[in-house]
Structure formats: C-alpha cells, structure tokens
Amino acid sequence: KIQVRQTIxxxxxxxxxxxLQIFAAVITLALSKVTGITPNSPNYVMFVSMLSAxxxxxxxxxxxxxxxxxxxxxSLQLRQLIALISVAVGGCxxxxxxxxxxxxxxxxxxxQYSNVMxxxxxxxxxLTYCYVxxxxxxxxxxxxxxxxxxxLYLAFPFWAANLLQALLFGIYHMNLVQGIYAALLxxxxxxxxxxxxxxxxxxxxxxxxxxxxxxxxxLESRFLPAIVM
Numbered sequence: 001k002i003q004v005r006q007t008i009x010x011x012x013x014x015x016x017x018x019x020l021q022i023f024a025a026v027i028t029l030a031l032s033k034v035t036g037i038t039p040n041s042p043n044y045v046m047f048v049s050m051l052s053a054x055x056x057x058x059x060x061x062x063x064x065x066x067x068x069x070x071x072x073x074x075s076l077q078l079r080q081l082i083a084l085i086s087v088a089v090g091g092c093x094x095x096x097x098x099x100x101x102x103x104x105x106x107x108x109x110x111x112q113y114s115n116v117m118x119x120x121x122x123x124x125x126x127l128t129y130c131y132v133x134x135x136x137x138x139x140x141x142x143x144x145x146x147x148x149x150x151x152l153y154l155a156f157p158f159w160a161a162n163l164l165q166a167l168l169f170g171i172y173h174m175n176l177v178q179g180i181y182a183a184l185l186x187x188x189x190x191x192x193x194x195x196x197x198x199x200x201x202x203x204x205x206x207x208x209x210x211x212x213x214x215x216x217x218x219l220e221s222r223f224l225p226a227i228v229m
Contacts, residue, residue: 006155010148017056024052046123053139064146088208113177137206144169145193162190
C-alpha cells in the first residue's frame, strides 16, 4: 500500500507540473494586453517557461519539504565542489560531441530539437540566462530530484527510484533528442543528490552543466560561421 501510494503521489506531482505549464500559458495570454507578450513575441515561450518553472518550484518545494524523513545535515568541501563542476563540464562536452555525431546520422530527428533550441536564441539574453542558469535548474531539481524522487525512494530501491525519476525528467522535455540526454543527466543528478544528501549539490551541478552548454552554443554561433566562410 505504501509503495502504491508513494508512486501515485510521484506521478501526481509530475502531472500537476505539466498542468502548471498549460496554466502559465493561459496566464500569459490573459496578461498579453498589459505585458505586450503575445504568442508571436520572441519572448513568449521563454516567459511561459519562466512562469511555469516558478509555479512548479513553489508547488514541488512544498511537497519536498513535506518529506521530512530525510536527514538534513549537509557540508560540501572544496574538493567535492570541484568534482561536481568537473563532472558537469565534462558531461556537457561529451553530450555536445555526441549530439553533433547523432545529427550527422539522424538529421530528421533533430528538427524538433532545433525548433526548441531556437527559442533560446530569439528571446532576450537576460531572460534566457536567468531561466537556464537559475530558475530552470532550481525548479527542475525541486520537482524531480526533490518531490518526485523522495516519494519513489520510499516505494523502490534507490537505483529503481532514480531511474524512474530520470525517465520522467526525459519525458518532461517533450522531444526525443533532448529527452534522451535529459534522462541521462537526470540519472546523474539523482545520484549526486543522494550521495550528498541535499538538492544543493544537484542544483549546483545542474547550473554548471547549463552554463557550460550555454557557452558552447554561444561559441558555436560566434566562431563556426567564420570558420565555414
């Protein structure tokens, strides 16, 4: 009974986060006359993403805090922080190289992924950096490595709970390419959160991963055209 209840609870949180995305889109449309942000605006998708991430962070943070079974003692030494940053940077470089190879083999699968990524390049840089480096990582860690993993961990062995939350994290991104590497990243972040017994560790690793990814995209956009020419 406990296993079923906790699993349903985890899935309920996941579905509620998806519903909050729809709710954020509705709110954005309702305020379009005041904000000037419409579906045709370059910042529309990013604004909806930020609003839904904020609401999801508050909602999931509440349920994460309700899971009072875990220990709360936490200390992160300098060498551990360096290790987290190194893994985040190395993992981002590896995934970037892998995606480049996959794109040459399966170009059709990358069309939807390219459309999603274009939202980051057309929106305001400040909104993009705020979402990618701060709001997104905090929200997603509270959702998946926080509220969801907490409940699945009470229902399954850690390896199974971590795998399930990683799969949900991949589905959450709504496209095949991003979903695959998000699931891999989510599994690693779940292990980090479990290893250090705090979301602070997985949040930091997530932030540095996104920072490295942003820098790689920026470097490619700046230098690759010049190299081709």
